[in-house]
Amino acid sequence: MIEINSLEFEYRAGEFHLTMPEFAVEKGEKVAVIGPSGSGKTTLLNLVAGILTPRKGSVAVGNTVVSGLSDQARRDFRITNVGFVFQDFALLDYLNVMDNILHPYRITGALKLTGEIRERAAMLAREMGIGDKLRRQSTDLSHGEKQRAAICRALLPHPRVILADEATGNLDPGNKIRILELLFESVEKHDATLLAVTHDHELLPHFDRVADFQAFQGQAAQGGQAP
C-alpha cells in the first residue's frame, strides 16, 4: 500500500537529510514508527502525505506515486485519501468541536458535506467519548479531548491511509488503548493502512509491526535536527 524506494530528502541545503532505500507497508497493516527525536519520523509522515516531496526516489500510496504528483494534485490526493492526526492537534480555536471535525469538508470541493456525514461525525465523536462536547469551542477542551477531536477529523472521510503523529501522546493510559483500538477498528473496517509515530513503547505490542528509525539513516548533518 505504502511503498518508498530510494528516498532521499533534505531540509535547508543539507542541515538534515533522510535516506530510506526501501520501506513498504501493506494494505491493512498497522505499523508503529519509533526512533529518537529529530530522526525524521514526522518527516516520513509528511512525505507519505505529500506535504513534503523527496529530492530523490519515490513515495507511492497504492497505485498513486504521490511524489510524482503536482502540488495541486498532491493536495487533492491528501484531502481525500489521507487522514492525518497532527502532533499539535491543529484544531482551529474559533470553531466548535463539530465544526473542527467537519472542517476538511468545508475547505475542499473534493469532499461533500451531507447530513449523513454530520451524523457519522457525531457518532464518531460519541465513540471517542466527546459526543457531549460537540458544541463546545475547541479551546474549552482538555489536551486529551483535543486529541480525540483531531482523530475524529482524520477518520471521518474514511481515508485509505491514516498517519498519526503521536496520536496518543496526550492521553491517559486507559484512553490510549481505547483510542488506539478505535484507530485499529477504522483501519480494519475500511481496509486502510496505519502509520503511527509513537514514543510510547507500551503500545508497540498492539501494532502489527514496528519500524525503528534507527535502522534508517535518519541523520542530522552538522548537528541539525529534523523540524
Next chain:
Amino acid sequence: MMDSLYIAWKYLTYNKVKTATLVACIVLIAFLPMALELLLDESERQLLSRAVSTPLVVGAKGSALDLVMNTIYFGDEVPEIITMAAAEKIYESDLALPVPLYVRFQARKHPIVGTTLDYFDFRGLTLATGESITMLGDCVLGATAADRLDLNVGESIVSSPENLFDLAGVYPLKMKVVGILDKTHTSDDLAIFVDLKTTYVIQGLVHGHTDLWKVRDPTLILNKDDKNITGSAKVYEYTEITEDNIEEFHYHGDPTAAPITAVIALPFDEKSGTILRGRYLTDEENHQIVKPAEVINTLLASIFRIKNVLDAVIVIVGLGTVIAIILVFALSLRLRQREIVTIFKIGCRQMTIARLIAAEILIIVGFSAIICLVLLAFVNHYDDSLVRTLFIR
C-alpha cells in the same frame, strides 16, 4: 462559497473585538463624508431656497447673518430689536410692502413668530385645518410643530418664559390653536404664528387686568387721582385671552415704538427694490437692508470651504484607516500562520485561503455597508432637524 462564508463568519464572531473595530473603522470612514455630503446638500437646499424667495430684509445694523437667520429660519439668535417705525418707513416709501416680524419668544422650543397676515400670503401658506388668526391670543401652527407638540385646533399652548428668574417679567401666555398649516418643508413648518400684538402680550407691553376704576379692594391701588390710577403688584394680569376679557387688554405707549426684529420688504418691482436698498446706504441710517440670498451664499461659501478642509482631513484619515486595515489583515495572516499551515496540511488548495480571507473581507465590508446605510437613512430622515441644529439653530 457558503462554506467559506460560514468559516469566515465563525472566525469573525470568535474575534469580536477585532471585527467590531474593523467594522467601526470602515463605517466611520465611509459614513462621515457621505453624511456630510447629505447634510450639506440639504442645508444648501434649505438655506438657498428660502433665501432666494425672500427679496429684502430690513433690520438693525449688526450681524447680517443673525438678522437673516432669525428672519427667514427663525433662528435662536435674536438680532437687535428695531421698532415698527421701520415698517412704517417702508410702507410710506411706496416702494415695497413691509411684512414686520417679531421672532423672539418660544413655546416648548418652537419659535413664536409674530407677524401680519401678509406673511401668509407672501409665503403662500395655506391652512390644512382650522382658520386664520382673527383674535388676540390666537395662534396657527406649522405642520411639524403641530405634529411634534401633538396639538390640534381648539387646544392651547403656553409660551415659554424668557427667563425663569425674572420675577417681575412676563407671565406665560396661553394661546389658542385656531389653525394648522399645510406642510411646506421649510422653517414655517416648525413655527407658531401669532399676530404681532400677541407677542406684545407675551412681552407684557400689551396686558389685560381688571378695570382699576371699578375695583373696590384698596390694596390693589397704589395711586389715584381724577385722571390717573396706578395699580399695585397685587393686580392680577390675565394669562389667557378670552372673549370675556379681551376688552381689558390695552397697550401702553406709542404703537410705532412697538418692537420687532425685522421687516421683510417685498418690492413692487426690481427698480423699487434697488431704490429701497439705496435709501439704507447712508451713514446716518441705523437700519440695514440685506438681500438674504447674498448673505446665505456667503455663509454657504464658508461652509463649503470648511467642507473642503474636512474632505481633505477625511481623505487623509481614510487613507490611514485603509493602511491600518491592510496592516491588521497582514498581521492577522501572520498570526494565523499555524492555522494556514494546518489547512494546507489537511490538503486545501491555495485558493481556499484566498477565498476565506475574501469571505472575511466581504462580511466585514457587508456589515459596515449595512450599518452605514442605516446611519445614512437615519441622517436622511432627520436631515431637516439636523441641518437646523447644525447650521441654523
